[in-house]
Amino acid sequence: MVRPKTAENEEDQRRQELVGKQEIPETFPIKEELEEQSVKQEEEQMQVSVSESSAVCMKTEESSQGEDISSETLVHTQTEGDTGHSSGTDNDDDWGDPMSYSVCVQIPPLSPGPSLNQENPGTLQIKEEPEEPSVKQEEEQLQLGKKRSMVWEHFDLTKPNKVRCMLCTQVLSYTNNTSSMLRHLRARHNTDQSQPSTTGPSNSGHYPDMSKKMLDEAIVDMIIKDGQPFSMVEGEGFTNLLKILDPLYKVPCHKTVKTMVEERYQQKKKKAEGELKKASAVSLTADMWTSRNMDAYLGVTCHYLSDNFELSTILLGVQYFPVTHTAAHITEAGSTMMAEWGIADKVCAMVTDGARNIVESVNCLSIQNIHCFAHLLNHVVKKSISQTSELDTMRSKARKIVGHFKSSCTAKKKLAITQSNMGMPQVKLVQEVETRWNSTFAMFQRMYEQREPLGAALASLTSTSNLTSFSAEDYDAINQCLKVLRPFNQATAELCGEARVLGSKVIPITKMLTHAITVECNQMDDGVGAILATHLKNNVKEKMSGLEKVTSLSLATILDPRFKEVAFCSPSNAQAAVERLSRECASLIELRTQGEVQPQPSPAPSDDNNLWALLDSHVVAQQTSRASHSATEEIQRYLKEQHIPRCEDPLKYWESHKIQYPNLWRLAQKYLCIPASSVPCERIFSKAGELVSRRRCRLKPSTVEKLLFLNKNM
Incomplete structure (x- = not known):
């Protein structure tokens, strides 16, 4: 506050001038009463707040009535966060009023209270309060x-x-x-947190039943999918892992896990039975297998079209077969299995590997037997190779060379170094498997690709005096044979590569192989390749020409919108297949008509019943004629439609055309569920070989069957 200059405050003005010139004395003469009053006020304030400042400023000003400077004394104390201003700000410039002044008063030490600063005894040393906590x-x-x-x-x-x-x-x-x-x-999230958490340990001391059940089911899934032994749950490493992940979880023992597998098997089997009840027709694949324990098993898989018209597969069982493998015993086992699953009247065909005992058992069951096309193709090629003597000799020589590089570390390393020096990829040689002809193709193909580093490696090895590399003429012959065998290798890869191959592909693949081998015979000059092509052509004609007359395969081909009649080699066989389809379609229409017509009451027996016999026979004939006409019309409309691309799914086509062709759609459900080979059953045995390993060689046959069933039907 700025005071006007009047005669009444001359002494005040004189003091302000002294302050501006910094000539005010170090101590200001104040009355003892005022000093004692200031000290008491300071002491009281220090007892209330520990964060008071060390300097006490006294400011005097004269009242507006002209009172003496000493008549009113104001004592200000500066504390942290409170400057004494009415504005409440922390700006230091607000104290810089040029018309006001402050005086520092030295206060003697107080006891008890804050200690004096040792360096400057005239000032108080008070501990600062900690800052307010941050967010x-x-x-x-x-x-x-x-x-x-x-x-x-x-x-x-x-x-x-x-x-x-x-x-x-x-x-x-x-x-x-x-x-x-x-x-x-x-x-x-459908989570009830009134119970302890399902994701980790809690303070309640017990584990929730729901979470324990989930973890138990996960362990069962792992054992089933990965083929792990039951004793794994008692392994030290596994238990330590789960203890770290969840200390409260108690791992079940191997007996408990085995019981849970049994319960899972019953649940899945009941569910599979319900699905098969909905299927209108099914097909089967069957094969025999012997484990490393010399235990024989009969495996049977079932194939059908689901409600959404997708090809589905269920493993009916891998039944322990301790008796001799006669047709009678196989028939009995197959009949029992079909009755157990309730599909005895739904089986339209069974695909087998052509073994005599299994074929006889299928005939005893009154089921149409279809030779596995993959086995048939393998037999044709192997027979043709063995009939070509020069190629068979080269095959034996190639097996010895590959076997040496597979068994010798020095030879293997030498081949890798030679490949690297020649700038070629370091790949290994492929050894032939006796039961698979395509492994012979892979062996010859790899040797032909690596002929240069292979020849150099053989020449530099001193321990291969009894092994000689192929000559240039030999490699030319191998190349010719690879060219002839390449279509057969593609067909084999397609049959084994896809998860499920429809039987409708068998006749088209046969036609393409016949065409390819005929072209090679006409174009190839004399040599090993030409001889092999001739043997292949003859064997294909002998073993595969009859496939077009197999009812199930021919009807499946006609009902496949990708192929229809054009897939047949013989037009007469195609026309015969269309006629068979017309008859089956007419029978289906007639059955549906009889089911829709209400049965008429039978006339009372009398002597004049023969009067209506002729009329009744004409009515039946007319109904049959109409059904046949309707079937022919529906088939002709279907055959005139454009073929769908070969890469599209024929099952999706029938799902979208089941209203347009209702009778053919029902026949497609019956014949398009037939697989082209028994590969699905052989895959079961491949998994069985992994399951019955050295670590699990004491598994009971019933346990093996349940584990395989769950593994394939999950």
């Missing part, structure tokens, strides 16, 4: 102070009043209670 510190204190509710295992505190769900990242308001979080977990 982050408040959040940490709030995190530490929150209740130990199980919901916090699913929520993260992002702000003092906001939480985020760690399951769906939704942000909720938080008001020091967990009600909203509990409602969110129950509504969105």
Whole structure:
């Protein structure tokens, strides 16, 4: 506050001038009463707050009535966060009023109270208060102070009043209670947090039944899918792993796991039985297998079209077969299995590998037997190779060379170095498997590709005096044979590569192989390749020409919208297949008509019943004629439609055309479920070989069957 210059405040003006010139004395003469009063006020304020400043400023001003300067004394104390201003700001310039002044007063030490500064005895040394906690510190204190509710295992505190769900990242308001979080977990995630958490240990000391059940089921799934032994759950490494992941979880013993596998088997079998009841027609594949324990098994797989018209496969069983493998015993086992699954009247065909005992048993069951096309193709090629003597000799020589590089570390390393020096990829040679002809193709192909480094490696090895490399003429002959065999290798790869190959592909593949081998015979000059092509052509004609007359395969080909009649080599066989399809379609229409017409009451027996016999026969004939006409019309409309691309799924076509062709759609369900080979059954045995390993050689046959059933039907 600036005071006007008057005669009444001359002394005040003189003092202000002295302050501006910094000539004011170090101490200001104040009355002892005022000093004692100031000291008392300072002491009282220090007892209230520890953070008072060390300097006490006294400011005097004269009242507006002209009172003496000493008549009113104001004592100001500066504390942290409070400057004494009415504005409440921390700006230091507000104290710089040029018309005001402050005087420092030396206060003697007080006892008890803050200690004096040793360096400057005239000032007080008071401990500063700690700063106010930051937002982050408040959040940490709030995190530490929150209740130990199980919901916090699913929520993260992002702000003092906001939480985020760690399951769906939704942000909720938080008001020091967990009600909203509990409602969110129950509504969105179907989780009841009134029990201990399912994702980790809790403070309650027991484990929730739901979470333990989930972990037990996961262990069963792992054993079934990976083929692990039951004793794995008692292994030290596995138990330590689960103890680290969840200390409260108690791992079940191997007997308990085995019991859970049994329960799972019963559940899956009941579910599979329900699915087969819905199927209108099924086909089977069957084969025999012997384990490393010399235990024989009969495996049977079932194929059908599901409700959404997709080809589905169910393993009916891998039945222990301790008796001799006669046709009578196989027939009995097959009949029992079909009756158990309730499909005895639904089986339209069975695909086998052509073994005599199995074929006889299929005939005894009154089921049409279809020779596995993959086995048939393998037999044709192997027979043709053995009939070509020069190629068979080269095959034996190639087996010895590959066997040497497979068994000798020095030869293997030498071949790798030679390949690297020649700038070629370091690949290994392929050894032939006796039972698979395509492994012979792979062996010759790899040797022809690596002929240069292979010849150099053989020449540099001193331990291969009894092995000689192929000559240039030999490699030319191998190349010719590879060219002849390449279409057969493609067909084999297609049959074995796809998960499920329809039987409708058998006749088209046969036609393409016949065409390819005929072209090679006409174009190839005399040599090993030409001889091999001739043998292949003759064997294909002998073993595969009759496939077009197999009812199931021919009807499946006609019902495949990718092929129809054009897939047949013989037009007469194609026309015969269309006629058979017309007859089956007419029979189906007639059965449906009889089911829709209400049965008429039988006339009373009398002597004149013969009067109506002729009329009744004409009515039946007319119904049959109409059914035949309707079937022919439906088939002709279907055959006139454009073929769908070969890469498209024929089952999807029938799913979208079942209203347009209702009778053919039902026949497609019957014949398009037949597989082209018994490869699905052989894959079961490949898994069985992994299951009955050295670690699990004491498994009971019943346990093997249940594990394989669950592995393939999960």
